Amino acid sequence: MNKMNKFGTLSLVPLIAASVLLSACSTFQSQPSSPEPAPSVLSTATEAPPQVTAKMAAARQQLSQMVALQDRLYRVAGPLLINNADLCRTQARNLLGFTAKNKYSYPGEFSDAAAAVLNYSDRLEVATVLAGSGAARAGLRKGDILIAADGKLLPVGVNAETEAAAVLGPLVGNNKFLNLTVQRGGANQQLRVPVTRACAFKIDIGNSDNVNAYSDGQRVMITRGMVNFAQSDDAIAYVLAKDIAHNVLGHAATTKQAYTVGGIIDNLIAVRPDLSMLIGTAGVKPMPQELDAAADNLSLYMVARAGYNVAGARAFWQRLSTQYPASVLNGYTANHPAVSYRLSVIDKTVSAIRSKQASSQPLLP
Template sequence: MVQQTNKINQYASLSLLAAASLLSACSTFQSKPAPAPAEPVVARVINEEPPVVTAKMAAARDSLSQMVALQDRLYRIAGPLLINNADLCRTQARNLLGFTAKNKYSYTGEFVDAAQAVLNYGDRLEVASVLAGSGGARAGLRKGDGLVAAEGKTLPTGQNAETQAAGILGPLVSGHQSLNLIVARDGRNQALNVPVTRACAFKIDIGNSDNINSYSDGQRVMITRGMVNFAHSDEAIAYVLAKDIAHNVLGHAATTRSAYTVGSIIDNLVSVRPDLTMLIGTAGVKPMPQELDAAADYLSLYMVARAGYSLDHAHAFWQRMAGQYPATVLNGYTANHPAVNYRLSVIDKTIAEIKGKQAAKKPLVP
C-alpha cells in the first residue's frame, strides 16, 4: 500500500510540475503588460488542451479496469475447475505456481499509461491474479506483490520480462515441490515458500467483445465479455469454462476445426482494442459435430461437479442460451454448437449418472 501511495504521489508531483512549467512559459511570453493578467490565459490553456488527453486516458483506464475485473473473476471461477480436475486433463496437466504476473509493458499504446495509473504497474513484474486453491494462494501470495527473485535467481524487469521470467520459473517449477520466492510488498522484500500445484494447464482469458460466445484452441479457453454478462452467475460461467476445457482435453480443436483460425480469434479478442471485423459472418469457425459436442458436455459436467459447482441449472442454462441466441445469430454460441436437443438429452443423462454416484458415495470418474 505504501508503494502504491508513493507512485500516486509521484504522478501527482509530475502533474504539478507540468502545470508550473506551463505557467512560467505563459508568463515569459508576455512582452509587455496586458489588460488581463496572465493567470486567466494559463487557465484557458489548461482547460482547453488537457481535456482531450484526459478523456482519452479516462477511456483507456475504464476499459482496462473492466477487463482486469472480468479477468480476475474468470480466474477465481476457473481455479477449482483447473485444480480439481488435473487427473482428467491427462497430458495437459502441469506443475504450476498458480499466479499470473504483469508489468506496464504487458500493455501497448496509451494503455501503458493506464496500467501505471490504474494498476500502479512499473518495470517490475507484479502478481496480477492468484488462482484460488493453488500453492500461490496457500502461501499467501497477493495481487500486487512484486517479483524479485526465485530460488536465488533475480527475476527480470522491463520489456519482455514476462517471457524471460517464464524461462526462469518453468524449469524451477518442473524440478521442485515448492519454490522460494522473494516478493516486494509494502516497501520491503518478503520471503515466501510457494508449493507447486498440479493443475490443468489451460490459459483462461476474457474476450473484449459483446458477442455471446466462447472459444478453445487446444491450449486456451476464452469467454467473451458478452458471454460473462449473459451467464451472469459464477455457476453458469463454470458451465461454459468447463465445456471448453473439455473440448481442449478431448482434442476437438485440432480434429474438427482450424486451431489456427480459433487461435487468431482469441489473440485478437484478448487485446484491449480488438478488431471486431474479424467476427463478421461465421468468423471461419465451423459448427461442432453433435457427437463431439455431447462428449464435451459429458466430461465437462463431471468437471463441474468435482469442482464443487451445482449441476441443477445446467439444462436450463443451455436451453436459455439456445432460445435467446439461436443458431441464426452469427458469432453466437449456438451457431457454433447447434445440436441443442441432442446435447440436452446427454446433459440430463449425465447429471442423473453423477447424482447417482454422489448418492452412493462413489468416485466421480467419467
C-alpha cells in the same frame, strides 16, 4: 490479419495463465499537468486539451472495469484447472498458481494507466492468487512484488514477463517447491511455494460482444459478451469447462478446426480486433452433436469437481439457445446447434453426478 498489441497477456509459462483485452478505444496518452496560467501574455503554458484528459479518464475507467473482469475470470477458472488435473490427462502441468504483471504487461498507451490505477511499476507484481493453489497455501498475496526465485533475481522492465518465464520454467518443471523472495510492505519475505498440478490451458477473454466461446486445443477463449450474458459464476464455469473439455478430448484436431478457431482467438484477444472477421460464419463449422455431447458430459464432471452447482446447467444452455438461436451468426448456438441432443445428455449426466455425490462415489465420467 494485422498484428495487434495485447492487453494483459500473461506470458509466464509456469503460471496458470489468462489474458484480458481492453475493448477498442482511442489511443491512450500520458496525462499532462495543467499548470496555473502565467500572468504574462507571452506564456506558452496551456491546460491539457479536454479531449486528452477525457481519453485519460476513459482509459482509466475502462482499465479498472476490465481488471475486475479479469480477476473474476481467474477466480472462476482456477478450481476448474486445479481440481481436474487428472481428467486433463497429458495436458496437466506443474504451475505456480498465481499471475504476475507490471505496467508493461499492457500496451504502451495503457502502461501509464496501469501505473496510475493499479500502482504497477517496472517490477512484476502478483496480480491474482488462485484459491486452492500452492501459492495460496504458501501465503502469497495480491500486491506482493516478485524479487527472486531460488536465489535468482527476477527481471524488471519492458520484457520482464518473457524473461521471467525463462527463469521460472525450469525451476517449476523440475522441483516440487519454489523458494520465492517477495517484497511486501517495503520488506523482503521468503516463501516456500509448492507447485500446483493443473490443466495447462491458457484462458483468454475475447474483446468482442458476440456471445460465444472458442477452443483451439491449447486455449479457451470466452468473449466479453458471453461473460455478460452468463452473469453467474456457475454459468461462466459451464462455458469454460465445456471448452476445456473440447480441448481435453482433442476435438479441434478431430474437426480440423484448430487453425480457423486459433485465428479467431488471436484476433479477438487483440486490443483492437478486426471484427470484420466475424462476418458470416467466420469459417467455423458446426460442432458434430456426438462431440458436443461428449464435451458436455466431461465438462459437467469438471464443474462438479470444482465445486460449482451442476443443477443449473440445463436451464443455462436452454436460455442461451433461446435468446441466441442458431440463426444468430457468430453466436454459441450457431457453432453448437444440436441443442436438443445436448440437453438430453446433460440431463443424464447431471442425474449420474447427483447419484454419485449422494453415495460418495468418485466423480469420474
